[in-house]
Amino acid sequence: MNRFEEENFRLLCDELIKRDSDLKLIIEQYNYPPMWIRDNTFATLILTILEQQVSLASAFAAFQKLKEKIALITPQNVLQLSDEELRECYFSRQKIVYARGLANALINEEINLQQFEFEEDSVVRTTLKKFKGIGEWTTDIYLIHALRRLDIFPLGDLALVNALKEIKRLDVTTGKEELLKLSEPWKPYRSIASMILWHYYIQKRNLKLPLY
Numbered sequence: 001m002n003r004f005e006e007e008n009f010r011l012l013c014d015e016l017i018k019r020d021s022d023l024k025l026i027i028e029q030y031n032y033p034p035m036w037i038r039d040n041t042f043a044t045l046i047l048t049i050l051e052q053q054v055s056l057a058s059a060f061a062a063f064q065k066l067k068e069k070i071a072l073i074t075p076q077n078v079l080q081l082s083d084e085e086l087r088e089c090y091f092s093r094q095k096i097v098y099a100r101g102l103a104n105a106l107i108n109e110e111i112n113l114q115q116f117e118f119e120e121d122s123v124v125r126t127t128l129k130k131f132k133g134i135g136e137w138t139t140d141i142y143l144i145h146a147l148r149r150l151d152i153f154p155l156g157d158l159a160l161v162n163a164l165k166e167i168k169r170l171d172v173t174t175g176k177e178e179l180l181k182l183s184e185p186w187k188p189y190r191s192i193a194s195m196i197l198w199h200y201y202i203q204k205r206n207l208k209l210p211l212y
Contacts, residue, residue: 003150004148009032016186016189022168036198040147042074042075042113049098051141052138062090078099078103079100095133105131137154140152140157141154149191150191152190153191157194160197164182164183167197
């Protein structure tokens with residue numbers, strides 16, 4: 001599988017800034033982005049589900065609360081918690097359903113996260129999206145951060161979309177088709193371009209990210 005690693009991350013950033021002057025300006029102004037990666041685990045998928053449609057700070061608070069309650073975030077440990085206990089960890093009703101479904105899928109060997117390391121992006125995407133609560137955005141984030149795949153462009157991510165519109169000086173009403181066209185020159189390294197755009201969004205707004 002095509003992956004980015006610590007050894008090639010900045011080289012890939014350099015390749016992109018040769019192709020796009022706006023990405024070059026971001027790195028000149030804010031330096032290289034961090035290589036945001038996560039372990040390929042059930043806990044990472046739970047965190048990504050918690051991040052759906054809320055702030056990173058809110059998701060982190062829920063994740064930390066869950067860790068305090070069960071220490072090790074495994075399918076078995078999550079399934080031992082009652083709905084009330086999960087609500088105490090700031091899980092919404094929907095996210096309780098999603099977490100239980102994912103936990104059961106892993107226990108029943110309907111999915112194998114380690115096997116995903118050797119599967120094509122499309123196979124990982126199709127497999128994960130069979131489960132309630134896992135859509136395009138969650139799959140994109142997992143493919144980038146946990147599997148380190150090179151050419152993922154999560155157009156469902158509001159921060160990324162807003163950053164792209166800002167650096168390209170686009171109208172706020174610009175649609176996804178146009179944004180997708182703008183990403184074409186970045187292939188096959190759009191995951192790296194996404195990280196540069198996130199870096200711009202965070203630095204420009206002076207946001208403080210939680211430390212996972």
